[in-house]
Amino acid sequence: MTTRIAPGVKGGIGTSVLRPDGEPKVTGNFAYASDLSSEGMLWSATLRSPHAHARLLKIDIGPAVAMDGVRAVLTQDDVPGEPLFGQEEQDQPVLCDGVARYWGEPVAVVAAEDEETARRAAAAIVVEWEPLAPFVDPDKAAEEGSTFRELKVRRGDETATGSVVVEGFYETATQDQAPLGPEAGFAIPDGEGGLDLYVTSQWIHVDHRQIIACLDMEPDQIRCHPAGIGGAFGSREDISLHIHVAMLSLATGRPVKMVYDRSESFVGHVKRHPSRMWYRHEADEDGKLVKVTARLILDGGAYAHTSRAVIANAAFFAVGPYNCDNVVVDAVAVKTNNPPAGAMRGFGAVQTCFGSEMQMDRLAEALDMDPLELRRRNALAAGDPLATSGQIIAGSLPTLAVIDTLEAMPLPDDTIEDDPRLLPGGTGLTTPVSSVVRGVGYAVNVKNLAFSEAFDDFSEARAVMTTAGVEIHTAAMEVGQGLVTVCQQIARTILGTDQVAVVWDDTSQIGSAGSTSASRQTQMTGGAVHAASVGLRDKILESFGGDELREDGVYLHDELVATIDQVCVGGPVGHHVQFRHPETFQPDENGQGDVHAGFVVSAHRAVVDVDPELGLVRVVQVDTVQDVGKALNPQAIVGQLEGGILQGVGLAVMEQLVVDEGVIRNPTFTDYLIPTFVDAPAVNTRVIEEGDHFGPFGAKGIGESPTISATPAVVAAIRAATGRDLTRVPVLPEDIIGI
């Protein structure tokens, strides 16, 4: 594939062009899924289980059906096709199938003429439950083999020992993605027994596969369309209301709208797996890692969702971006009656990065060595084997450069201002400036790019030259990250025109783009757009014997030989591709093999102010160096880094779903705390550009990397400030005070 690029084109790669959906978003004219409506539309509501574990003895929908304005009340008996759905494993009933396995599991759905009636009708359904003891202890689940996946990594010599040994037990809480846009869906019957579905999603093709199976329909009868999405972060990778809203629309023959409110959103999507991790690190006197042993338990909750992939990431990135020849990891994703867990930004790698980076700091302390020096001595580089799987790192992996560049970034000056807005606890609390201590902490992480373990990972795209400009067709989901801009930039750079529009196709118009997750769309759909654009350009140049494509036509030796009108005289000219990343393989029984397509590394330094008496923390500054491969849109990169870091800071100091016997106690924005403007640290960013071995122009995906080591960097800083041995996130005031 040639990589000639059009040099002078406006808005190509490497520039911070404005996003095309920006203007409708600032004016309020962008249509999110929750904004859709039509004449004759019905509203809908969901009845949910009030128990984390219970037998459904009897359900009487009569009182709901009898209400004025109610048009349909559906239960599991009304599911026309497969009763179970699931992305990796079909194990979850569309509606409760006789046993509720988690708190808030959908039991019945209602469609009615207005929102209030739908809600009241759902509440009018009478259900007789026999509550059962919820099974919520992850350790017990692991012991008893109640698991979604157990993964063993054995590399090198299990009997190897190091002279310096540190051990620790670490925990991470359940974090919610809490995207600002709620789950929303709109289904419109097509009058021929099928329907068009607009639902917040990260991957419409994988939704489609599950929806048609449960509805017992032919693929072309249901068309899933991209809809306007208010953030995702993993929460939309699995089905939520999709099948429900489709069933109601088919049952009534009317358009149906379903929107979750915030509390329902908290129970309605999968969240970050809470984890329990035991680690032992052994090193020699020089700080070289000799052996890492880890036992990891991640709680997947009631249904499988993406637990298999999450536990694999936890296991394979359990050692972090470091060389170590001897590794023993036992990782298990357990099945309980806790809220179902799935993917959230950095899935799996977030949990083990916290554990392993805390261990690296402890090791540095035991060795009396600078924590960055310890990391430098063990830094993983391209050409090295990944400590866990033994896979030789292909592509770039500038771990050392990331660490060195971070260390060279300036620290804030150490005066602590006597402004209550800038002190730990803010204006509402009473920290005196004299009590504040400052701490600085570091952490580094590595993660895989795109899908691993022999998954057939691809993205389709079509580039079409028309007289009005180029159209890029894809079904990749734009969730806010800015993929739309990157696709335009890639196409402009190759096709020599700034007139590029991205057209979001539905599932009947184009094949899958894969998921908007796993940091994969810049490389995968970006790669597809790159390949489709190159194919289109070469096709046009060949037809007209040209050597360059420009805005106005085909050129040969700087002379115009065909205008765009002439190129399109027979209609638009298109080129369609399916782009795949390098092949990956299943790990063997010892977790060994070429499991991953590529890798990305980044590092964070956090500066915190702490009031050790009140246990209050203010994260003052976070600095980061990010491996990006190639910076396609510098401004969008900063946006990903700042946004990703704040989610990592959230997990470090405030975000946790409180789950008690399977029941979520804080499913509201009042009680589940998300960092606000006053909680957000100043962020300074640097990027390292070393081209990767696949993807457009060497670019890497960076959606997740910024979140991963932000958390341990903040905790390391709090520990540096207080001397407290912190082993759980979020770090709460009582952890700092030590009560």
Add this chain to the structure above:
Amino acid sequence: MNVTITVNGEERVVDVAGHESLLNVLRNDLDLPGTKDACEQGECGSCTVIFDGESVCSCLVMAADADGSTVTTVEGLSVDTELHPVQEAMLAEGAVQCGFCTPGFVVSGSHLLETNPHPTEPEIREALSGNICRCTGYGAILRAFETVTGEGS
């Protein structure tokens, strides 16, 4: 019951139920979905409107209490194709990702600048701390407001 609200300069009469919020009426009855609904508890600011000169969470205002009021929503801030300076700046600085928080920031931010045309960084942060953004980490939003007030680059 019928209430009369002047929305974005236009007098609108709408039949509201006793339990309905102003947010609901704007989105569902007055066809102004630009104002967003992300929590209905006054915690996220995505529903911010200017209500009789004050910046409020429209999810916390009962529609019945809005009778006779004047409301400006995000749709009322840009005139024809001319964007409000806050909208311009948020676009230019990359302060818009998913954009679900954006209408709220545009409305609260325009109100901030009216009441305090040259806010300092802590003032910007504090004034906008009732608006949650889950995507940007607030850095680009801060830079956007600093550009509008002439403090930024």
